[in-house]
Structures are given as structure tokens and as C-alpha cells.
Amino acid sequence: MTELAETPSAPAPSLTTRLELIPIVLFAAFAAAPLLATSSGAEGYVLSLLTRVMIFGIAAMALDLILGYGALVSFGHAAFLGLGGYAVGILASHGIEDALIQIPVALAGSAVFALATGAISLRTKGVYFIMITLAFGQMLYFLATSLAPYGGDDGMTLSSRSLVAGSGILENDFAFYWVCLFCLLGTYAFSRALVASRFGRVLRGTRENTTRMEAVGFQPFRFQLVAYVISGMMAGLAGCLLANQAEFVSPAFMTWQRSGELIFMVVLGGLGSLHGAIIGAAAFLLLEEFLPEILHAAGFFLSEETRSHLAENWKMVFGPLLILVVLFVRGGIMGLLRRPHHG
Amino acid sequence: MNATLLFVQALNGLQFGLILFLIAAGLTLVFGVMDFINLAHGVQYMVGAYLVAAFSAWTGSFGWALLLALPTALAFGLLLELLIFRHLYDRDHLDQVLATFGIILFLNQGVRFVWGAAPLSVPVPEIFSGSVEIATGLLYPVYRLAIIAAGLAVAGLLYVLVSHTRVGMLVRAGASNAAMVSALGVNIQRLFMVVFGFGAMLAGFAGAMVAPILSVEPGMGDNILILAFVVIVIGGIGSIRGAFLAALLIGLVDTVGRSFAPNLLRLILDPAAASQTGRAIAPMLIYIFMAAVLFFRPSGLFPVKR
Numbered sequence: 001m002t003e004l005a006e007t008p009s010a011p012a013p014s015l016t017t018r019l020e021l022i023p024i025v026l027f028a029a030f031a032a033a034p035l036l037a038t039s040s041g042a043e044g045y046v047l048s049l050l051t052r053v054m055i056f057g058i059a060a061m062a063l064d065l066i067l068g069y070g071a072l073v074s075f076g077h078a079a080f081l082g083l084g085g086y087a088v089g090i091l092a093s094h095g096i097e098d099a100l101i102q103i104p105v106a107l108a109g110s111a112v113f114a115l116a117t118g119a120i121s122l123r124t125k126g127v128y129f130i131m132i133t134l135a136f137g138q139m140l141y142f143l144a145t146s147l148a149p150y151g152g153d154d155g156m157t158l159s160s161r162s163l164v165a166g167s168g169i170l171e172n173d174f175a176f177y178w179v180c181l182f183c184l185l186g187t188y189a190f191s192r193a194l195v196a197s198r199f200g201r202v203l204r205g206t207r208e209n210t211t212r213m214e215a216v217g218f219q220p221f222r223f224q225l226v227a228y229v230i231s232g233m234m235a236g237l238a239g240c241l242l243a244n245q246a247e248f249v250s251p252a253f254m255t256w257q258r259s260g261e262l263i264f265m266v267v268l269g270g271l272g273s274l275h276g277a278i279i280g281a282a283a284f285l286l287l288e289e290f291l292p293e294i295l296h297a298a299g300f301f302l303s304e305e306t307r308s309h310l311a312e313n314w315k316m317v318f319g320p321l322l323i324l325v326v327l328f329v330r331g332g333i334m335g336l337l338r339r340p341h342h343g
Numbered sequence: 344m345n346a347t348l349l350f351v352q353a354l355n356g357l358q359f360g361l362i363l364f365l366i367a368a369g370l371t372l373v374f375g376v377m378d379f380i381n382l383a384h385g386v387q388y389m390v391g392a393y394l395v396a397a398f399s400a401w402t403g404s405f406g407w408a409l410l411l412a413l414p415t416a417l418a419f420g421l422l423l424e425l426l427i428f429r430h431l432y433d434r435d436h437l438d439q440v441l442a443t444f445g446i447i448l449f450l451n452q453g454v455r456f457v458w459g460a461a462p463l464s465v466p467v468p469e470i471f472s473g474s475v476e477i478a479t480g481l482l483y484p485v486y487r488l489a490i491i492a493a494g495l496a497v498a499g500l501l502y503v504l505v506s507h508t509r510v511g512m513l514v515r516a517g518a519s520n521a522a523m524v525s526a527l528g529v530n531i532q533r534l535f536m537v538v539f540g541f542g543a544m545l546a547g548f549a550g551a552m553v554a555p556i557l558s559v560e561p562g563m564g565d566n567i568l569i570l571a572f573v574v575i576v577i578g579g580i581g582s583i584r585g586a587f588l589a590a591l592l593i594g595l596v597d598t599v600g601r602s603f604a605p606n607l608l609r610l611i612l613d614p615a616a617a618s619q620t621g622r623a624i625a626p627m628l629i630y631i632f633m634a635a636v637l638f639f640r641p642s643g644l645f646p647v648k649r
Contacts (some may be wrong), residue, residue, distance in 0.1 A: 067437075073436065073437055073440070120637070123637070123638065125641075126436065128576060128580075128637060128642065130380070130440070131573075132576070132634065132637050134569065134572065135573060135576075135630040135633045135634060136630070136634065139627045139634075142626035142627050142630070143627060145626070146622050146626065147623070148619070148622075256565075257565070260382075260440070260444045263437070263441065264441055264444065267437065267438075313452055313456050316449055316452045316456060318445075318448055319445040319446060319448035319449030320449055321445070322441060322442070322445030322448065323427060323445040323446065325441075326431075326434075326438050326441045326445070327430055327442065
């Protein structure tokens with residue numbers, strides 16, 4: 001598990017101020033976006049896209065907490081998105097529509113699932129860890145497909161967004177946007193505090209060298225397990241929000257491809273910087289959204305038919321792009337931002 | 344729940360298990376020898392199925408299609424190795440997972456681009472069409488028996504190749520300690536290519552064999568890939584013998600579990616609840632099985648000694 005050890009540790013002090021700028025700019029952009037959205041004319045579309053970006057930002061950041069700081073490659077993290085989503089969906093179908101009940105239930109459910117699966121998964125290492133987390137994710141996926149009363153394969157539509165203390169304030173897209181931004185900011189601040197704490201340092205220590213940490217007198221297993229549970233709960237929260245955003249829950253929330261996408265978001269943004277994961281999620285979702293149009297525009301010298309064909313098959317560009325990022329852009333987007341100063 | 348049905352389901356499970364083995368064999372070798380996670384192995388299975396579909400439409404004969412598809416699948420695997428995988432061997436697992444995930448995206452869309460999104464069907468070859476009576480009043484399709492026979496034959500061939508030939512010896516040595524094999528003067532790069540191409544061909548063969556009984560469609564390799572991973576993790580990464588036993592176990596547990604879990608649960612629950620939970624539990628069985636195996640033996644049933 002020392003393979004990820006080469007990720008740059010804490011940046012040099014002179015860089016710190018510059019790198020602190022990035023999260024500030026990032027959050028300022030999120031805060032300013034609704035104002036711009038109003039003037040863009042297509043505010044519903046812009047808002048829902050950015051809300052998705054923030055929700056996946058939370059999920060990717062949750063994964064970054066264990067992947068970037070603990071070198072635990074969880075290939076089943078989408079399961080927590082599903083858990084959060086189904087907690088909202090199932091409770092709502094039984095008439096409990098208040099987020100103040102749904103979210104604690106979702107968090108508790110995610111925590112229990114993470115505790116149980118983490119306790120087993122963390123006994124294994126490396127490839128086996130990747131595979132066993134994948135297996136647990138698949139388990140939950142198949143469980144969801146067989147939940148006939150809750151839509152089975154097809155999933156279930158929520159009749160409305162969750163209530164907050166009895167009021168339907170989340171029905172307003174702007175209000176929901178601010179709630180998501182608040183959650184993103186909250187989880188980000190919490191994660192930053194966590195990785196800067198003694199706990200975070202021990203976790204990073206286990207990433208570098210588990211044996212040595214043991215020799216110093218820590219029990220890496222406990223720290224990894226706690227990190228796994230916290231990460232799972234954060235992803236569960238993202239699941240709650242995602243269900244509310246889409247007003248729909250389905251097993252597609254937790255396919256293994258979705259878990260792969262989450263890993264990609266984290267790596268694309270840059271491992272182990274938290275806001276990198278948010279940037280990665282944004283880059284991924286925006287690319288997914290606009291690549292067809294970009295391709296359509298880029299092929300201006302081609303015939304109209306070829307261009308629409310190109311746009312339709314954007315995934316044939318997206319896949320190789322992913323491979324190129326892995327092969328050539330080491331350190332992700334954050335790595336690119338950091339590079340000029342390394343001289 | 345009766346003996347005949349159990350027998351038929353066991354045969355289906357055996358057939359499914361052998362197909363899984365064909366896929367898992369290549370995967371476990373690539374994994375064991377090169378320490379390389381190849382998520383794109385599933386799409387190689389899909390490519391095999393598509394190739395057979397295309398060639399059988401072109402030649403009109405399944406036999407010719409299979410003969411053409413195998414070398415094409417091999418060439419395709421080698422091409423992927425040359426273009427992409429080669430650059431990933433000394434990367435960490437995370438990079439390998441991601442890059443091969445990119446290949447999945449590309450190829451799933453690629454086959455849709457070339458052959459369209461609608462499922463293709465391949466006719467069952469003439470000589471294997473129809474059914475035989477394997478017990479009184481019990482008909483079983485000949486083609487499925489042919490798959491079982493082919494699977495067993497390939498398994499036997501693989502056994503001979505791996506344990507009684509020079510290349511097999513190198514592969515086993517590579518699975519134990521690739522660096523040492525390289526230090527002893529073996530061209531490890533070429534060995535990697537051979538293993539890789541062979542694995543791709545086996546996956547393609549599996550895809551080709553199931554093409555007549557399944558619908559050939561984009562994404563058909565995605566779920567079977569996960570099952571193949573379950574197989575090699577249970578069997579112990581790098582172990583062909585482990586992959587064989589685990590594949591049969593998984594094939595049987597999955598197939599038999601799906602048809603009998605509701606019935607078994609009926610012994611302890613009322614019928615409605617039994618069929619409900621049975622249907623919920625059946626697809627999860629193999630993953631529960633895998634978690635249990637890894638809980639007691641964290642490196643699989645037949646770990647390769649390092």
C-alpha cells in the first residue's frame with residue numbers, strides 16, 4: 001500500500017498561500033453562480049447542473065479522504081450514494097418526508113454499513129481490498145434491484161423533495177442550491193480539520209508505511225476503519241442530496257461504473273487535496289455534459305451528419321481522454337496548478 | 344424442488360462456471376504474472392462475441408466465424424497491449440483501474456458505433472441445434488452440452504500448457520516472482536505479451552461460445568467482468584487451479600441459488616416472505632460467499648506463494 005506514497009506531501013510554506021487561494025476561488029465561484037445563472041436565461045438548467053457538481057463534489061471528497069490520505073482504493077463507494085438515496089426514498093414512501101429524520105437515518109445506515117464492510121475489507125490489502133469493496137458495492141446494488149416494493153430495477157420516483165422541519169422550502173431550486181453549497185462547505189471544512197488533526201496525521205502515516213506506524217505504537221486498522229466510516233457517511237449525505245436533486249432513486253446510483261467514475265473524479269482533480277476532488281467532480285460532470293457539444297463545434301469543417309455522429313459517440317473521445325489523463329497528467333488538475341512553482 | 348430440476352440447474356451452473364473460467368483464466372494470469380488489474384478484460388469477451396456475430400453473418404457458418412474470430416481477438420488483445428497496457432505495468436493499481444476503465448467506455452461505445460445499439464443474435468450452429476434426452480423426459484439443448492465440452496477441453500489444454508510446457512513453467516515462475524525470472528535472462532516483456540494475448544483470446548473464445556445463447560449487446564462484458572474478478576479473488580490471484588474451482592463454485596452457487604433460494608427459505612419462512620427474500624438474497628449469494636472466503640482466507644483459497 002505504499003504505492004501512493006509518492007503523492008506530494010504538504011506543500012512548501014511559500015506555496016501555501018497560493019494554494020489556499022484555490023478553495024477560496026472555488027467556493028466564491030459556487031456562491032456567485034446563482035447570480036450569474038439568473039442572468040443567463042437558462043437558470044433552471046445551470047442550477048441543476050451545478051447542484052449535481054456540488055453533490056458529486058461531496059462524494060468525491062469523501063472518497064479522497066480515504067483514497068488520497070489513506071491510500072485505500074475503495075471501488076464500491078457508489079454504494080453509499082445509493083444508501084443515502086434509498087434512505088430518503090424508502091422513508092418518504094412511508095410518509096416520513098422530513099430531512100431532519102431522513103438524513104440522520106441515512107448517516108446512521110451508511111455508518112453501520114461502512115463499519116461492517118470496513119471491518120472485513122480492511123483485513124485485506126491492495127488488490128484484494130479493491131475487489132472486496134467492489135463486492136460489497138455489488139451486493140448492495142443487487143439488493144436494491146430486488147426491492148420490489150421500492151421499484152426494483154426501475155427505481156422509484158419521489159413525490160417531492162424532502163421537507164425541512166415541515167416546510168417545503170427545498171422545492172425552490174435556489175434554496176436547494178444553497179443547502180447543497182452549505183453541505184459542501186461544511187464537509188470540506190470538517191475534512192480539512194480532520195486531515196490536519198492528529199488523526200489525519202496518523203492516517204497519512206499509515207498511507208506511507210503501515211508497519212512503521214505499528215512499530216510507533218498505533219493500530220492502523222482502527223484509524224483506517226474510522227476514516228472509512230466517516231467517508232462512507234459523507235458519501236451517504238451526498239446520496240440524500242442526489243436523491244432530492246433528481247427526485248428519483250434507482251439502483252443505477254450504485255453501479256460499479258459509478259464507483260469507477262468517483263475514483264476518476266478524485267484522480268482527475270488530484271489525490272489528497274480535498275478541493276482537488278471537488279474540482280475533479282466539476283471537470284468530470286461538465287465534460288460529460290458539454291463534450292457532445294464541444295465535439296459538434298470542433299468538427300465545424302465536417303459535414304453536418306458526421307458532426308452529429310461525432311457528438312452522439314462522445315464516449316469514444318471520453319474514454320481515450322481518461323486514458324491520456326492517467327498516462328500523462330500525473331497529480332491531476334491540482335498537480336498542474338502546482339507544477340509551475342516546482343521549477 | 345425436485346431432482347430433475349436440480350440436475351438441469353447444476354448443468355447450467357457448470358456451463359456458466361466454465362465460461363467464467365475461460366474469462367477468469369486470462370485475468371488471473373495477467374493479474375498474477377504482471378500484477379496488472381485489467382478491467383478491460385470484460386470488453387474483450389464482448390469483442391469476441393461481436394466478432395463471431397459479424398463473421399457468422401459474413402460467412403454464414405459458425406465454425407468459420409469461430410476460426411476467424413479467435414486470431415482476430417488475439418490480434419486485438421496484442422494491439423491493446425502494445426498501445427496502452429504496456430505503459431501501465433509499472434504504474435500503481437489505481438492508474439491501471441482508471442486507464443482500463445477508459446478502455447471500457449471507449450469500446451462499449453465503439454461496438455455501438457460499428458454495430459448499432461440493438462442486440463445481435465447469432466444462430467446456433469446446425470450440428471449442435473436441437474436437444475437431447477439426457478434422462479427420461481428431460482431434454483437439454485445440445486449446444487449447452489457443447490459449451491461444457493469445449494470449456495472442459497480448454498481447461499485441460501490449459502492445464503497441460505501451464506504445468507507441462509516451457510512457456511507454462513515461465514508463466515508460473517513469473518507469477519511467483521517476475522523480477523527473478525527477468526534476472527535469469529527471460530525476456531519478460533515478451534512473456535507478458537504472450538500471456539496477455541492468450542488471455543485476450545480465451546476471453547474472446549468465451550464470448551464467441553456464448554454468442555448463440557445470449558444476446559450480443561454493448562456492455563455485455565461489464566457484469567461478467569465483475570464475476571470473473573470474484574472468481575480470481577476467491578481462487579487466489581495467479582492460480583489457474585484456484586480459478587477453475589472458484590469458477591465452478593460461483594457458477595453453481597449463482598445458478599442453483601437463484602432457482603432454489605426461495606424454495607429453501609420456504610422451510611423457515613412463509614411462502615410470500617420466502618420468495619421475496621429469496622429473490623433478494625440469490626444475486627447477493629456469490630458476493631456474500633466471496634466476503635466470507637476473504638474473511639477467513641484474506642488471499643483466496645489457493646494463494647500463490649511469493
